[in-house]
């Protein structure tokens with residue numbers, strides 16, 4: 216029997232009083248795993264009020280104690296790594312190993328959050344004027360909120376609330392309604408780690424609940440990860456309501472293949488980076504730009520891609536899982552049909568993919584298009600499926616021009632044995648995360664996740680030092696402590712000495 220997911224309000228897991236629910240399905244079987252409630256207006260108010268109240272005491276908790284909460288949380292997440300990966304694999308369809316990776320990348324952010332005492336140190340300068348010192352403190356903002364997508368149900372919530380809470384804020388998380396079971400377990404473990412009541416609240420639902428967060432004046436900052444139209448809406452509405460907003464959005468990531476690269480390395484990397492996780496990664500490689508003679512490798516790439524078999528998460532041999540929903544599968548199938556109509560050459564076609572024993576699964580096989588042009592819809596739109604578009608050019612300059620003209624700027628990579636070509640690419644490419652002989656260059660959490668252009672709306676990025684700045688304010692103090700009273704009468708100018 217499917218369970219009903221609870222809201223996490225003021226330290227208690229409670230049944231929602233709302234009557235609207237959304238089914239959470241196993242994408243390999245369509246079995247309903249749970250029903251996620253849509254929080255009522257009163258429940259949204261309770262979450263915000265509870266977070267406001269908790270902020271009063273949480274901001275006073277010494278920063279090493281806040282760091283210790285993160286250390287205990289990290290240890291618990293590691294202890295429950297397999298259990299979390301199992302929940303995640305079942306609701307998302309990811310293979311078990313990939314689900315473990317999703318959890319692991321989140322654990323690494325919690326480790327970074329445990330460094331908060333050093334990261335929250337301000338600046339000082341002595342004698343900025345005679346007998347006057349200036350120093351700055353980093354202080355929390357208040358109540359922050361996060362809205363997360365389906366595709367990384369552990370990693371992306373963990374990009375947000377540990378960093379925000381370590382800074383002394385309280386946090387309201389609205390996870391994806393498609394994969395809410397993993398974030399719920401993350402909240403339970405946070406309580407077990409000793410998180411005080413009200414510091415983290417978890418509300419469920421969709422647009423209506425997000426709109427509440429966007430309009431509630433108590434919320435100071437909003438972190439969002441998801442699609443471009445929703446990201447733009449959240450950035451516009453949140454900033455219109457005078458909130459700080461960071462919105463991470465969709466992508467079309469190119470890999471540029473130079474003819475001096477190692478052929479087998481290129482093929483292996485392109486296969487994994489394009490169809491791994493069924494292509495449902497914002498950093499998946501969805502376009503391969505072959506420069507010069509490297510285009511001769513496309514046929515061998517097709518042979519290798521055709522060998523890749525999706526399957527259910529319990530199958531150790533499965534390379535990737537099903538698409539998240541029947542609608543997502545249909546969208547990808549329609550995009551493949553459109554690619555054929557628009558004249559791209561479909562070398563590997565994943566349209567009619569089946570997996571034995573799982574006739575209801577949202578399967579799409581690996582798909583490779585060749586001779587793709589920049590006018591085609593399969594090039595312009597994010598497909599978010601196991602589909603790779605190949606195109607060929609003669610020079611690195613032409614490849615750079617294609618990548619730089621694209622509306623997205625999340626990630627890119629170049630495969631080459633030539634340092635000068637790599638240097639030129641890293642310098643000139645207008646994309647925020649660049650891999651050199653590394654297909655998916657997701658930075659570790661002591662750096663930040665720095666997508667550009669339509670892949671990101673905002674200024675300060677996720678995790679690393681930028682997250683500390685996003686979730687905090689700087690207070691600058693200028694102080695004079697004279698050894699004896701000075702009385703020079705009123706000072707009518709801005710001179711300070």
Ligand code: NAD
Nearest residue numbers: 363364365390391421422425441442445463464465466497
């Ligand atoms: P989505 O935009 O459909 O949903 C994301 C969140 O927004 C969910 O919590 C959802 O409930 C909420 N939402 C949906 N419609 C809304 C609306 N009209 N108003 C307010 N809130 C709304 O995204 P998704 O399908 O869950 O995730 C896939 C997308 O996320 C892809 O485009 C992918 O590239 C992107 N993504 C980006 C990054 C990044 O770092 N740039 C990382 C992961 C995923």
